[in-house]
Amino acid sequence: MNCFSLGTMKTVTRSYIKKRCNPLIKYIVEGGRPLFGEIHISGAKNAAVAIIPAALMVTGPCRIENVPQISDVTILLGVLQDLGASVRYLNPHTVEVDCTKLRNGRVPYESARQCRASYYMLGALLGRFGAADVALPGGCNFGGTRPIDQHLKGFKALGAQVDTQGGFVMAEAAGGRVKGTSIFLDKVSVGATINIMMAAALAEGMTVIENAAKEPHVVDLANFLNSMGANIMGAGTDVIKVRGVDSLRGGTYSIIPDQIEAGTYMAAVAACGGSVKLCNIIPKHMDCITAKLTEMGVEVQEVDDSLLVSRIGPLVRTNIKTMPYPGFPTDMQPQVAAALCLARGTSVITDNVWNSRFRYIDEFKRMGAQIQVDGNLAIIEGVERLTGAQLEACDLRAGAAMLIAALAAHGISEITNVQYIERGYEDVIGKLRSIGGSIRAVEVPEEEPLAVSSAG
DSSP states (O other), X not given: OOSOOOOTTOBXXXXXXXXXXXXXXXXXXXXXXXXXXXXXXXXXXXXXXXXXXXXXXXXXXXXXXXXXXXXXXXXXXXXXXXXXXXXXXXXXXXXXXXXXXXXXXXXXXXXXXXXXXXGHHHHHHHHHHSEEEEEOOOOOOOSSOOOOHHHHHHHHHTTEEEEEETTEEEEEEGGGSOBOOEEEOSSOOXXXXXHHHXXXXXXXXXXXXXXXXXXXXXXXXXXXXXXXXXXXXXXXXXXXXXXXXXXXXXXXXXXXXXXXXXXXXXXXXXXXXXXXXXXXXXXXXXXXXXXXXXXXXXXXEEETTEEEEEEOSOOBXXXXXXXXXXXXXXXXXXXXXXXXXXXXXXXXXXXXXXXXXXXXXXXXXXXXXXXXXXXXXXXXXXXXXXXXXXXXXXXXXXHHHHHHHHHXXXXXXEEEOTHHHHTTOTTHHHHHHHTTOEEEEEXXXXXXXXXXXXXX
């Protein structure tokens, strides 16, 4: 199910943003079928939700290509419109944004709570205007905190006075422009690296970010900003140097393919069996995922910008430790956990990034999975089969993992709270159907309650 379908030159309207994907929808999945076929991977969600806020820093039309059709993107584009930007789609995956005439520098709570990436507006607005006023964000709820202390540390080091009150973060630089400096992050943080890099791109002087995140979408944002006239060096390493420039100009940029979307479909093949070709990927970005799936008995063949993923024999147990890139990504551990529920032997998953990201485990247990959680460890004893059940998505990647488990299970599963899934996966139903998955979206009757969610 697409979150939206946009015609040529269609402007994104605020009324549409409020509508977004209908939360009163559930997925019905009939499992037990192997997957065969071909899937085209969309633009990277994690890159898009950083690049769109970064467009706030650009004077003149900015054309962004390979934009995924997901609700997080729709929300952020709506926020840009609220701030006075001109936003229009040239085709379903290309959007033109012109932020030359912004009229409002305050990002309200209603908008920020629907998408965690709204906090990137802080770095973008602070860089361009020397001031930012953004509501604290929402997003996925992992059952714990996702602090932004390293973001605020970076803004303060750049010379901004930062205050948090009433659910808002307010940052203002003396003299209206942040100043270059050296910043050492206490822990590797993708969000802080991105926010500081954006603010520093229009700072006065040189900024050095040490212990920086190396993820592909960090590099993609740096490449986007450089294509618009920024001077950023070292993205993809743990030391990023940003020489501030006076302004950024308009241009055209294409977002990288989505590493996590590709990994999710790889995990689906691992769980269900079959053979699926994944097109439009960067194979190097997939190495950390491919290595683990290969250990599990999945065959992965690289063909130019595609991967052929096959699984015929039984799955084999493995151990996984999530780490910052180039380690195994935390955003993939729930999906691979779904496959490991069916692997022979005992597997151990250690999440070193988010130690409260195992809320989905109880849903797997409804399906007959044998899993024990101890802090940041999940111990999975493989079973012969899973059975269909009623499931409730609790965050984006957990929702994707439940889809995988449902596709592999015997019988019918129902998944609610699917608005989480549609935050990050374009046309997930259409893509799964194209490779043989039996899945459909149905409206939930008004009298059938859904869990209340504080995030989009």
